[in-house]
Amino acid sequence: MRLPSSPSPNLLSPRSVAINASSPPAAVELTGITKRFPGVVANHDIHIAVAKGTVHAIVGENGAGKSTLMKTLYGMHKPDEGIIAVDGEKVTFAGPADAIAHGIGMVHQHFMLADNLTVLENTVLGAEKLHGIGGAARRKISELSDAYHLNIRPDVLVEDLGVADRQRVEILKVLYRGARTLILDEPTAVLVPQEVDALFDNLRELKSEGLTVIFISHKLGEVLSVADSITVIRRGTTVDTVKPADVTRKQLAELMVGSELPTPETRESTVTDVPMLEVRELTLAEHGAPVQAETVPAVDEPAPDTSIVEEHVGAGRLLLDGISFTIRKGEVLGIAGVEGNGQTELIDAVIGMRKPDSGVVVLDGTDVSGWPVRKRRVAGLGYIPEDRHRHGMLLNAPLWENRILGHVTEKPNSRGVLLDIKAAREDTERIVREYDVRTPGIDVTAGSLSGGNQQKLIIGREMSHAPKLLIAAHPTRGVDVGAQAAIWDQIREARREGMAVLLISADLDELIGLSDTLRVIYRGRLVADADPATVTPEELGSAMTGAASGHLAESESGAATDTEDETPEDETR
Numbered sequence: 001m002r003l004p005s006s007p008s009p010n011l012l013s014p015r016s017v018a019i020n021a022s023s024p025p026a027a028v029e030l031t032g033i034t035k036r037f038p039g040v041v042a043n044h045d046i047h048i049a050v051a052k053g054t055v056h057a058i059v060g061e062n063g064a065g066k067s068t069l070m071k072t073l074y075g076m077h078k079p080d081e082g083i084i085a086v087d088g089e090k091v092t093f094a095g096p097a098d099a100i101a102h103g104i105g106m107v108h109q110h111f112m113l114a115d116n117l118t119v120l121e122n123t124v125l126g127a128e129k130l131h132g133i134g135g136a137a138r139r140k141i142s143e144l145s146d147a148y149h150l151n152i153r154p155d156v157l158v159e160d161l162g163v164a165d166r167q168r169v170e171i172l173k174v175l176y177r178g179a180r181t182l183i184l185d186e187p188t189a190v191l192v193p194q195e196v197d198a199l200f201d202n203l204r205e206l207k208s209e210g211l212t213v214i215f216i217s218h219k220l221g222e223v224l225s226v227a228d229s230i231t232v233i234r235r236g237t238t239v240d241t242v243k244p245a246d247v248t249r250k251q252l253a254e255l256m257v258g259s260e261l262p263t264p265e266t267r268e269s270t271v272t273d274v275p276m277l278e279v280r281e282l283t284l285a286e287h288g289a290p291v292q293a294e295t296v297p298a299v300d301e302p303a304p305d306t307s308i309v310e311e312h313v314g315a316g317r318l319l320l321d322g323i324s325f326t327i328r329k330g331e332v333l334g335i336a337g338v339e340g341n342g343q344t345e346l347i348d349a350v351i352g353m354r355k356p357d358s359g360v361v362v363l364d365g366t367d368v369s370g371w372p373v374r375k376r377r378v379a380g381l382g383y384i385p386e387d388r389h390r391h392g393m394l395l396n397a398p399l400w401e402n403r404i405l406g407h408v409t410e411k412p413n414s415r416g417v418l419l420d421i422k423a424a425r426e427d428t429e430r431i432v433r434e435y436d437v438r439t440p441g442i443d444v445t446a447g448s449l450s451g452g453n454q455q456k457l458i459i460g461r462e463m464s465h466a467p468k469l470l471i472a473a474h475p476t477r478g479v480d481v482g483a484q485a486a487i488w489d490q491i492r493e494a495r496r497e498g499m500a501v502l503l504i505s506a507d508l509d510e511l512i513g514l515s516d517t518l519r520v521i522y523r524g525r526l527v528a529d530a531d532p533a534t535v536t537p538e539e540l541g542s543a544m545t546g547a548a549s550g551h552l553a554e555s556e557s558g559a560a561t562d563t564e565d566e567t568p569e570d571e572t573r
């Protein structure tokens, strides 16, 4: 074991936890787990003991082997070596059904809910034998919701729920199936700070009832605040299990990476006067329904009721309601908002995937409103998509083909009208090197990369074309702290050379740290703006829920103050 600085005497080695004979049996104990894939040892001699009634975090770099380990524990992979014990009993799982039968449940990062079904229907689906599909099931759901303060009603439609509620439905589904140990894969990645606090309250509630939670996270501050124990995995193996009180964030990061972390550079403004993207009065109504403007708080009205913050924009309402802004060369415009408030539609309209009902998109002085996606891409638009599995990658295709994706007609991928496979392959090798994509080679499928490494490949691809405008949706979601700092540096470097960036992120530290200008989107409208130099995540979070509007950074108390509505031209001070 090696701690980079000031080792603490209280650090527990994973083995010492595992063999402590006086403790009650661990909820879950993994001993000597090894899992190999072709060309990769994803897990090697893993030792973890998770004490009952605790929250146990698993941290590690992208590709360290966290998801593989959790999938093994959940019966999705069969370990090549090693023992899994649940409540002191050795078990083998042929599949997730076996894991569930032993009280182990998993909440995946990508929710697996059918939007058009109710909470009840989603919950009983595949588990009809437990409590049927009617009254008994409804009662059980209400009981669980009350017992763990999940605040979920059985008869609401999932499509009417916000992200945090959907996550609670996933947790409820797992509890409904009798889980006593819950595995959560990066549960906070999609949540705003207030929602993270609520989730952590739920986790504490579960813990106080004797349940056990194992969660994967890249957010070390959160890990330190909620976990009872933290296991660090590096390059496939457990390097340490520590108590949060015994390590600092920096020590934890260094345990993960095995070296000093890069320090982020200091900021200097590179914003020019040259508009790169001008968006004027973009309006988009939900398809097929009568258009009725959603009332949002006028800047001089009192703050609205925040109890409805997670309500999604409903039928017939405007998904985008007169959105106008300008991003200049060398400027990062960050847009903060609770997911589902128009961010996706805004990106779709700018990139050309969705046609707005009205409004104009001007890229580098040219009106591109009627242009298809491909033409906008060639004109200099780069795109880091929100959902890399749906838009950014072909999971079954090798890395080098994914490098070509979206840039078929551009250099180095093509020469004239012909594909230049050799050059594309060489360039993929370069991206793998420069962006530290951990992979056995460029011929493996993108689907076999860990989530963070997929993201690094997409960023490398998009940055390679030196876009004039980069649309970056959650660019570092699922990416470890070291890679996050590297990606931020890449974006800053390109910005210094004149790239404009439209940044959408649920990570408020990222938004504040990277943006030159900040706007808040709420129910399809830009309702507030803030100075990234002075605004706090809490102030921003509050504006995101519709509780504050206007210019956020001028109030001494930290609460928002109101300003006059602005014209598009003067919006990007």
Ligand SMILES: Nc1ncnc2c1ncn2[C@@H]1O[C@H](COP(=O)(O)OP(=O)(O)OP(=O)(O)O)[C@@H](O)[C@H]1O
Residues within 6 Å of the ligand: 037, 038, 040, 041, 042, 060, 061, 062, 063, 064, 065, 066, 067, 068, 069, 438, 439, 447, 448, 449, 450, 451, 452, 453, 478, 480
């Ligand atoms: N099905 C698979 N086939 C081949 N290789 C795989 C497969 N699943 C994972 N791997 C490889 O195993 C290693 C560990 O991946 P894993 O997804 O467990 O990492 P992780 O720690 O969860 O990373 P991240 O933080 O990026 O999600 C990586 O090198 C990955 O490419």
